[in-house]
Amino acid sequence: MLPSRRDSFQNALSLREAMNQLLEDSFVRHPVFGTSGQDFVPAVDLSETAEAFLVEAALPGMKAEDVQVTVENNVLTISGEVRREESTNERNYHRVERRFGSFQRSMSLPTVVEVDKINASLTDGVLKLTIPKAEAVKPRAIKVSVGGGQ
Structure with a gap:
């Protein structure tokens, strides 16, 4: 076949x-x-259902007000800044493994989406986006009639 x-x-x-x-x-x-050794690049998962694309991005320690989400020309962009906590005490670090600084992740979405209906939430360090597909690209069942209907 x-x-x-x-x-x-x-x-x-x-x-x-x-x-x-x-x-x-x-x-x-x-x-x-990268532009520096301190750049932060969040891990992102992109999946889909019949109705929408689902995006989950790992943004540990981030606040919702520090994250921006845009869609332009069917390209999703997640950006923001991971800030180091300011400390009034002098510290003598022995190891620094967490990454700080601004970040940006962009990815093309496979089909046209309803930009005005995107839902975004940040809970427990995970940004979750629900991006509805445009009606024109959602799968539709077409009924087949019996006989020579025209």
């Missing part, structure tokens, strides 16, 4: 996603290519 056009399209999308991940892992997350 030959693959359908839909299978070929899905395979092309999977290849595109794999290439995006390869480039992101090679360049965006690699410390040599």
